[in-house]
Amino acid sequence: MMTTRTRFAPSPTGYLHVGGIRTALFAWLLARQKNGQFVLRFEDTDKKREVEGAREHLIKSLKTLGLEYDEGPDIGGPFAPYTQSERLDSYKKWAKKLIDSGRAYADPYTPEEVQAFRDEARAAKKPFLYRNHRPENPPVWDGTTPLRFKSDPKSYDWHDEVMGDLHTGPEVIDDIVLIKSDGYPTYNFAHIVDDAEMEITHIIRGQEFIASTPNYLNLYEALGIERPAIATVPHIMGPDGNKKLSKRDGAKDVLDYVRDGFLPQALVSFIATLGWNDGTTQEIFTAPELIEKFSLDHVQRSGARFDEQRLTWINGHYIRGLAIDDLYQQAQQFLPGEADTYDENYRKAVLGLVQERLKYFAELPQLTRFFFIDLPVDPALIGSHKQLKKLESTELKNLLEQARAAIETSDFSVADLTDRLNTLLETTGQKPAVLFSLVRIATTQAPASPGLAETLAVLGKETSLRRIDAMLASL
């Protein structure tokens, strides 16, 4: 049996957004599941659109998400090179085959002339077909004009691994450009040659290629190449409407999510289930589970919307499941700058307390700042509290003084603090909503915080008493 070989073949024209990475993920999953190979190939045949640094960025994106490839531009492999601009000889060789067999010819028209044909078709509200203007006696191709495929228009029935059985008529087949006047091949030609030479068995690509697939089928025949399996996945749509998710509309770089503190495993699970499921009610998958369960025929045929809320939920789920050391390792760089002066144990303790209320790491400064610096006393916290605002400041002061006295002799373990605070509830006859809120506000000056005893235990006696004193002074 042939080993499964899949590829991800981006053009180095920018960063990778969620829609793009999904194609890579599916290809990677398929290769891993079948114990095959996953190949990275750069399709850099349009020099005008190329963006500096895009290659490194693409590689970093794949590696960050754990989609490691077996062969690629930077690591080589048995079919190197893996960059199209370095494979021009291959394309010329295959092009010559077509010329020799009468299946390719020089395009004798100027770009303006072709454009005129196009305008004509558009004015007549008909699809543009170059072959309607196919020259009778084209000149010998000298490499300075486009080389076109002499197509053989016919109907096609083919099977798409995702879309199912597809059919088109001969009217969609045209004389596509194989090699441009600048000497570089078009995607249409290059990917077919490369996939054949690199022994790719499965092509996974976006919906925009479905319309040109019949042309590829025609080309495979002329080249005598057996076509790989083709899987066309739908686009991921933007959150607001029905349009394709695109960089123009603000689709974020996957690395931006990582920068905001989204975990790679959460991104992978989210992207995989955006248009795929295993048929059960399982909602979140680890990479090994995905590798085991993924299948192309469960990929959705309609485009899914990108819902950041769902990603946020999955990320929170993964964060909660992290062991404290893993959490520390991944999250410590997101702590506020003030945290630098505290030791590892203290910072770990803080992370442990906020772990279950963390959706993504970029929230950490806001959630934890009061653990590292004394925030100024904020009267609004009392003023907006529905119980505390009803009390006179002398009452508040009295309560807070009792609280201070109660914890002053504590060893500041969670258990002892809990005991003392509970005893205080009885002796003062106050409800937790009043007493605990007051102490919590005094010691944190934050609208929200983890549980009171836990927070005090981490803050420690000195800090807790100092903040209570500051609060007392302001009442």
Add this chain to the structure above:
RNA sequence: GGCCCCUUCGUCUAGCGGUUCAGGAUAUUUGGUUCUCAUCCAAAAGAUCGCGGGUUCGAAUCCCGCAGGGGUCACCA
């Protein structure tokens, strides 16, 4: 305009002729978990399965129309 694809709760989806007056998740709302926020646990609300015909004893599921959305018709990929 031609051709092609798609259409189930706001969102992601299960469903592949009967066990479904459509199940799960998320989001929303409410209640509980000694204070806040969150977690967790309950519960509520939320889809005439795009519309209209047919086939069938029976259709979200099969067929045909229509509508809406998307893609494509580049010397871009």
